[in-house]
Amino acid sequence: MPDDTAPRTMSASEAEALIARVLEANRTTRDNANSVARALVAAEVDGQKGHGFARVAAYALQARSGKVDGAARPQVSQPRSALLSVDAGHGFAFPAIDLAIAELTQLAPQTGIAAAAIRRSHHCGHLGGHVEKLAEQGLAALMVANTPKAMAPWGGGRALFGTNPIAFAAPRGDAPPLVIDLSLSKVARGKVMAAAKQGQPIPEGWALDAQGRSTTDAAAALKGTMIPAGDAKGAALALIVELLAATLTGARHSDEATSFFDAEGDPPGVGQMIIAFDTTAISGADFATRIEALLAGVEDQPGARLPGSRRLSARAEVAASGLTVPAHLLSEIEALAPPGGGA
Structure with missing residues (x-):
């Protein structure tokens, strides 16, 4: 008999098919399910486990309850020559981000710099994967996103900001793009959720419980607040992201957004901002030479x-050995769709 407690290994394509099938069985259209599945598996492949399999059950239950509109079709308008406005329609973030990236890839080379403001959105996962797609098209890109409240302003005790991640990517000629992706809390809240x-x-120093005490209990941390990276500086950066991703886009502020983790209440309605730069238009051929000189200065230093x-070595490992899905997550995921079932 198979061991139900053992993890299962599968290819990335098999994982995408499983996730898409589960979402389709829970009121999500095929196109949207495929977009979400690609993003979650890409995060898992890159080692970002808090944005991978751990999210599937919550996503499916939210689509089933209507907290996320699994059939939403994102709409884009162009209010200014270099500005795109994207309405995610309270659907999953990934189809809206896919649309924004496709449009920015065409627009930024025409205008030199272009932005996409996304509103009425949802959890956008591993930001580095999104900006990397733009860098693969020869564009530098910056992305910010707000998330439901999880972090207090520095010196305060009540959650007001989300973990509010920020990511940047730049093209590197023959080398894979440079990708920088970070949460403005000491760690992404998804890692705490995965531990719970x-x-x-969880390690000491990641989070506080509801009484403001340092905790290593992941469940208590989810009821409390995350500690900002860089202390006061991290909290200030979280405020900047809040302004760019929510105030400016017209999305809900973090303290107005409902949880990404459960199927209760209204849609989260958060926002994202993506800015793409045509490096050739701005600095000509110099950018390619100068970025390599700068990065060589990093790589030349021992340690x-x-x-x-690390994402590159993680991808190579998955290509060679497949993805390992923990038994508890696999059971949770498969319970949400019958074998071979559909919508």
């Missing part, structure tokens, strides 16, 4: 490594 699902503790470089 496994019943594992130093480029941000985001």
